[in-house]
Amino acid sequence: MLQVRDLQVGFGRSRKRFVAVDGVSLDVGSNETVGLVGESGSGKTTVARAIVGLVRPDSGEVLFDGEPLGSIGRRPASLQRAVQMVFQDPRSSLNPRMTVAAIVDEAWRTHPEAAPPGDRIAALHELLGDVGLDASVARHRAGELSGGQCQRVSIARALAVRPRLLVCDEAVSALDVSVQAQILRLLVDLQRRHHLSMLFISHDLGVVHQIADRIAVMRRGVLVEEGPATEVLGAPQHEYTRSLLDAALELNDNTTSGGNG
Amino acid sequence: MIGTRSAVEVAAASSLEVAGLVVDLPGPAGRLRVVDEVSFDIPPATTVGLIGESGSGKTMTANAVIGLLPEGATLGGELRWRNEDLLQVPAARRRRLRGHEIAMIFQDPLAALNPTQTVGRQVGEILRRAGRPSGEVRRRVLELFEQAGIPDPAGRLGNYPHQFSGGMRQRVMIALALAGSPALLLADEPTTALDVTVQARILRLLRDIQQDEGLAMLLVSHDLRVVAHVAHQVVVMYAGRVAERGPTAAVLSKPAHPYTRALVDSVPAVRTRTALAHPLPGTPATPANRPPGCAFHPRCPVARERCRTEQPAVREVSPGRWTACHFAEELVG
Numbered sequence: 001m002l003q004v005r006d007l008q009v010g011f012g013r014s015r016k017r018f019v020a021v022d023g024v025s026l027d028v029g030s031n032e033t034v035g036l037v038g039e040s041g042s043g044k045t046t047v048a049r050a051i052v053g054l055v056r057p058d059s060g061e062v063l064f065d066g067e068p069l070g071s072i073g074r075r076p077a078s079l080q081r082a083v084q085m086v087f088q089d090p091r092s093s094l095n096p097r098m099t100v101a102a103i104v105d106e107a108w109r110t111h112p113e114a115a116p117p118g119d120r121i122a123a124l125h126e127l128l129g130d131v132g133l134d135a136s137v138a139r140h141r142a143g144e145l146s147g148g149q150c151q152r153v154s155i156a157r158a159l160a161v162r163p164r165l166l167v168c169d170e171a172v173s174a175l176d177v178s179v180q181a182q183i184l185r186l187l188v189d190l191q192r193r194h195h196l197s198m199l200f201i202s203h204d205l206g207v208v209h210q211i212a213d214r215i216a217v218m219r220r221g222v223l224v225e226e227g228p229a230t231e232v233l234g235a236p237q238h239e240y241t242r243s244l245l246d247a248a249l250e251l252n253d254n255t256t257s258g259g260n261g
Numbered sequence: 262m263i264g265t266r267s268a269v270e271v272a273a274a275s276s277l278e279v280a281g282l283v284v285d286l287p288g289p290a291g292r293l294r295v296v297d298e299v300s301f302d303i304p305p306a307t308t309v310g311l312i313g314e315s316g317s318g319k320t321m322t323a324n325a326v327i328g329l330l331p332e333g334a335t336l337g338g339e340l341r342w343r344n345e346d347l348l349q350v351p352a353a354r355r356r357r358l359r360g361h362e363i364a365m366i367f368q369d370p371l372a373a374l375n376p377t378q379t380v381g382r383q384v385g386e387i388l389r390r391a392g393r394p395s396g397e398v399r400r401r402v403l404e405l406f407e408q409a410g411i412p413d414p415a416g417r418l419g420n421y422p423h424q425f426s427g428g429m430r431q432r433v434m435i436a437l438a439l440a441g442s443p444a445l446l447l448a449d450e451p452t453t454a455l456d457v458t459v460q461a462r463i464l465r466l467l468r469d470i471q472q473d474e475g476l477a478m479l480l481v482s483h484d485l486r487v488v489a490h491v492a493h494q495v496v497v498m499y500a501g502r503v504a505e506r507g508p509t510a511a512v513l514s515k516p517a518h519p520y521t522r523a524l525v526d527s528v529p530a531v532r533t534r535t536a537l538a539h540p541l542p543g544t545p546a547t548p549a550n551r552p553p554g555c556a557f558h559p560r561c562p563v564a565r566e567r568c569r570t571e572q573p574a575v576r577e578v579s580p581g582r583w584t585a586c587h588f589a590e591e592l593v594g
Binding site: 039040146147148149176177178179180181182184185188203204205206207209210211229230233234243244245246247248249250251252 | 485490
């Protein structure tokens, strides 16, 4: 469904140009969750931004059902709608002074073809219920909500336009541990119910292992390893993936060996 | 400097006892109890992990120990350090202890370091103020850089904080904290902003230093994995109160509080695939919004009527294991 072909993205002026993404190719199939992992500076967020059209690639292309997506201004409305993004920090990605109802309504006004034909209030309440929010939240401004509630609103805003691919960039990283688990479960449930594909970007290998079918590992702009989740994290082939795994802390290693094992 | 031999002597004498610590902050709706009767000890040469989510009071507890609380904060209870109550000693004595006996490293070294001074100058500051000659200060700073694992110490003394990577900056912060030869090191989310490979190295460094110097260490973190890796004992906080405390391995393998249980269950394995945890409902309670009775009861899977009305006392359920759950025995079995 989504095909990223030999993507190259750079920043800065010609001679000092910094190549953030260097020839990345990646597929996300229907109903599939692909995890994209790497450390800071690996280029994983730039890949996400190129997919949703927030940065223009130097070369390569992003295809959706075989059609080039192009950058956001020139992207056909139907494709723009099909690919939605959920950001890391829900507080800064929502206007704190807008009510939840206005945030969702804005999405519908941007994509009238996705707006509910009938009663918008009923549709709004259904949408909020879908992301586990009480209908009363509609009246609240985003600034009054908790981090977890904000992230549910971001997800509702993305779902409002009936996307087919959700790009989640560190979507649970800024949340409290007990809230992270809620949002992960919500994303997985929504994916099943709405037949979504998901590109899940995270630095947390454990979280990615829980929800991804396939995993791609990036380092310094290059994709170093890609394959089924259990293989990439269970039997990594690339040295860099192995070093990430060596560094990752497991809870159970230490509960048996004590504090200084 | 604390060598191996004196570490033993220091160890015998030193311990932090936090007893019934209370921190109140002024707020728009009156005073807010952000730390509510928190008690725990840091035995000599021991690392205690302080774990909690936002609003749990973990950072406020550490800040109370070092004496860095916001304007208008009032404190109660006792903070006994080497038989002195830190809440009773004169301000001058408190300042003297800070940096010398008790030092702290922060999550964001860029905010904690002075951007306009070279790192060599900052790390040497406490030694210069103690009147040490400049040659000796330089030698000691080089030693500290080496101990903190900064490559090419001599070449980096004259650099400014912005010239370092995040991980190296945290090493500078560690060197700075060690400069006063502290006996108690407080570390507030020291690796949260770092990549996993860097995090692993910094945690190893902290663990080595703690052992080599025989330090008492308080490690504040939201990440159970970090605490499991470094801490001998763990204190779990919720809404400003202690939920549970005890030896790390025992607490994590057999939690005696449903909140700890939920935190443990929410940590995924990395090398093997684990199923998604059944998440707790709702959001963490905060001091501003603390439910009556047990603060955790609205989210608790085993809560009963008693939990809604009666605040559980922190009690010892087995030797060294303390919990604030009315029904802990049912959990531990």
